[in-house]
Amino acid sequence: MSFPWARQYEPTNGFMKFMDEKLPLPRFVYNAVGAGYPVPRNLSYFWNFGVLAGFFLMLQIVTGIVLAMHYAANAEVAFATTEHIMRDVNWGWLMRYSHANGASFFFIVVYIHIFRGLFYSSYKAPREMIWLLGVVIFLLMMATAFMGYVLPWGQMSFWGAKVITGLFGAIPLVGEPLQVWLLGGFAPDNAALNRFFSLHFLLPFVILGVVILHIWALHIPGSSNPTGVEIKKESDTLPFHPYYTAKDGFGLGVILIIFMSFVFFVPNMLGHPDNYIEANPLATPAHIVPEWYFYPFYAILRAFTFDFILSAKLWGVIAMFASILVWFFLPWLDKSPVRSGHYRPLFRKFFWFGLIPTMVVLFICGGAPAEEPYVMISQIATAYYFMHFLVILPIISSIEKPQPLPYSITESVLGTDDDAKMPAGSAATA
Incomplete structure (x- = not known):
């Protein structure tokens, strides 16, 4: 910029x-x-979460490198080395708890970052590439987190790996050979553990590279803002330092207080108790679930219970991946000239009373047993999820009448703009 x-x-x-x-x-x-980086002067604390995501990425890389020094990717000793880190390595418990809870907090801040982008239409021109790279980062995060979940080699690690890699078996013709190729055998064992450990160590650096591209793409058009109105003059901006470094520093301080409260007082709260039992291929857990941040997509996967042309299992796999891939097409599905949800009354209603409750329901159903009424509720929520992006959003963007936009960012902050070329409060192109 x-x-x-x-x-x-x-x-x-x-x-x-x-x-x-x-x-x-x-x-x-x-x-x-x-x-030297001018930023819109009206950014709220919702714009802190990109910096917070960057912090937790670096935390995961640093703690992960330390943990890798003491971990052995061998099915015979993986669980024991995890316990060795906790009991015998100096500050090993802090490294492991920071890494485990850091993954959860990384997903928390990224989810907030994504839904902020959805509400303020951060995917619209000229910021399409920023959004697309962000979706790539999220997919890489999911792959990295899944592989990391396998490494402690507890019960949920083993059976989670078996279930998730088993999904590839639903692909016609090539599914089973692909599953064997991924695992290096017919079930999770040494070969799978070595592969997952290698990729889990490598992918964070790939994520870091894509994050650099993400930030680079951001600096070309500049940051978006709550009004969706583009920067017009100097009074619309503030230098990033010291104004937003201070604001980001405050946000980081708040999130660190919450994060360290989890690490020191309830470090196992976000984990599954079965994963503190060593993996046993002969004892299937009563309820196999992924980590909590995968719950919505796990609910979508399980929402398909009957065969129709393709198997229900394959439909579930397709829907699970499609639920994220649909985000790639948002810049073209949403045709409204106005970005900010604050000035789109119909869009705002469907966002707060449609999409957000649907995601909450999918979170709940994803962690619940695969039985009624959770299956039926997840089916309804899945149908609405896709309908929101593929049907409701395009229709809303075509028929709704946006509210008048401020002429400039200065006007939105101060209420007036002496340099305005049109009456204050009149509509302006987003």
């Missing part, structure tokens, strides 16, 4: 001048997250 009023980096001493000439890293940081 280039604005004529953006502050320019000026080296303050001889060493910094030398660095600026030979390796302009300080200039890059200054322009990326410093005073």
Whole structure:
């Protein structure tokens, strides 16, 4: 993003001048997250969650590297080495609890980040690429988290791996060979554990690379804002530092208090108790579930209970992946010229009273046993989920009458804008 009023980096001493000439890293940081990066002045705390997601990604990488130094990816000793980390390694319990709870908090802040983007239509032009890269990051997170869930080699680790990889067996013709290729055998064992450990270690660095692209794509059009109105002049912006570094710092402080409360006082609250029992291929748990942040997609997977042309299992797999892939098409499904849900009354109603309750229901059903009434409720919720994105959203964007937008970001903050070229409060193109 280039604005004529953006502050320019000026080296303050001889060493910094030398660095600026030979390796302009300080200039890059200054322009990326410093005073040289103008940001809309009306950003709310919902815009903190991108930075928080970045923090938890780095936390997962650092703690994961430390844990990998003591973990053995061998089915005979994997569970024992996990306990060794907890009991014998200095501060190992803190590393493991921070890593395990960090995954949950990573998903929490990313879910909030995604639904903020859905409400404020952050996927609309000129920010389509930012959104598409964000969906790629989410898919990589899911793959990384699933593989990490297998590594402790508890009961839920083993049977979760068996169930999820078994889904590939539903693919006609190539399904079973693909499943055997993924596991390196006919059931989760040493080969699968080694593969999952290797990929679990590698994928966070791939995520980090895509995050860099995500931020790079963000800096081209600049940040969105709660009004959806584009920046028009200098008074619409504030330098990222110190205003938003302070705001992000406050948000980080709040989330760290909550996070460390979990780590120190209820570290196992977000985990499953069966995963503290060593994996036993001969003892199937009464209720096999993934980690809690996969519950909505697990509910969609189980919502298909009858065969129709294809097997119910294959329909479930297709629907589970389609529930995320549909996000790729949002920039073209939502044709409204207005971005912010604050100025779209019909969209706002369907978002808060349709999509959000549906996701809550899917969360509940995904963690519940695969029995009635949960199966029927998840079927209804799944049908509405797809209807919201594929039917309701395109229709709303075509028929609703948006409320008048402020002329500029300055007007939305101060109530007036002396430089306005039209009467305050009149509609402006988003």
